[in-house]
Amino acid sequence: LAGNEWKKDPTLVKVKDVEVGGNKVVVAAGPCAVESEEQTLTVARAVKRAGASLLRGGAYKPRTSPYSFQGLGEEGLKILRRASEETGLPVVSEILDARDRDAFVKFADMIQIGARNSQNFTLLREAGKMGKPVLLKRGLGNTVEELIQSAEYILMEGNGNVVLCERGIRTFEKSTRFTLDLGGMVAGKLMTHLPFCADPSHPAGKRELVHSLALASVAAGADMILIEVHPKPEVALSDSEQQLTPDSFQLLMERIKALASVL
Numbered sequence: 001l002a003g004n005e006w007k008k009d010p011t012l013v014k015v016k017d018v019e020v021g022g023n024k025v026v027v028a029a030g031p032c033a034v035e036s037e038e039q040t041l042t043v044a045r046a047v048k049r050a051g052a053s054l055l056r057g058g059a060y061k062p063r064t065s066p067y068s069f070q071g072l073g074e075e076g077l078k079i080l081r082r083a084s085e086e087t088g089l090p091v092v093s094e095i096l097d098a099r100d101r102d103a104f105v106k107f108a109d110m111i112q113i114g115a116r117n118s119q120n121f122t123l124l125r126e127a128g129k130m131g132k133p134v135l136l137k138r139g140l141g142n143t144v145e146e147l148i149q150s151a152e153y154i155l156m157e158g159n160g161n162v163v164l165c166e167r168g169i170r171t172f173e174k175s176t177r178f179t180l181d182l183g184g185m186v187a188g189k190l191m192t193h194l195p196f197c198a199d200p201s202h203p204a205g206k207r208e209l210v211h212s213l214a215l216a217s218v219a220a221g222a223d224m225i226l227i228e229v230h231p232k233p234e235v236a237l238s239d240s241e242q243q244l245t246p247d248s249f250q251l252l253m254e255r256i257k258a259l260a261s262v263l
């Protein structure tokens with residue numbers, strides 16, 4: 001179903017009134033984690049002002065250490081909903097557990113499946129039944145073909161609204177947190193009719209690298225870009241090193257628009 005042997009035209013994924021997969025790049029931005037109403041509203045207003053189309057924030061966080069901040073849970077989703085009502089930006093948020101499905105159906109506009117759950121086949125099937133578009137990230141150790149097979153689980157349930165996301169893979173290279181595989185994304189776009197998102201924030205790991213990786217992703221043909229933004233990145237409760245300040249995000253948006261206009 002995800003392959004383009006039978007479907008030649010690119011799929012447009014609708015997230016409320018935002019279309020992913022057209023000729024323009026859709027930018028989703030927001031904090032790694034929802035930490036408070038004030039923090040989320042501040043970022044939501046800033047990214048809206050800068051031209052983002054989707055608000056992305058984590059309410060349930062998949063953390064390597066169980067002692068790290070795990071997110072505000074359902075309260076985080078409610079905060080995102082309020083930020084969406086104020087700004088008009090549809091909300092993208094990651095689900096970790098199918099038992100939270102009702103809260104996601106109620107409060108989120110797009111369901112993110114993170115890298116660590118990219119092959120959680122029961123969760124993929126469940127996401128296919130939720131009636132919402134899905135942002136499916138590539139697993140840290142998965143090939144592009146495996147990512148497309150994961151999408152197949154969602155499509156099989158009758159949900160064709162899936163955006164694939166290149167977010168970097170584990171390699172021997174240590175100069176970035178993960179290796180952003182833009183070659184894989186370009187190759188993947190030739191294998192499927194589904195749109196591709198690129199997340200330059202997580203593979204960068206350091207904010208100094210985010211602009212270049214984001215612009216490279218746009219140049220490589222990403223339909224959507226995901227950028228982490230925090231009002232005070234230095235005190236963020238997760239991914240503090242890679243989140244952009246609102247000012248830096250605004251500058252990045254100007255650079256993305258300038259680049260997109262010549263592609």
Ligand code: PEP
Nearest residue numbers: 058114115116137167202
């Ligand atoms: C995230 O998007 O905040 C996240 C945890 O990403 P990933 O699943 O790609 O690590």
Ligand code: MN
Nearest residue numbers: 032228238239
């Ligand atoms: Mn993050």
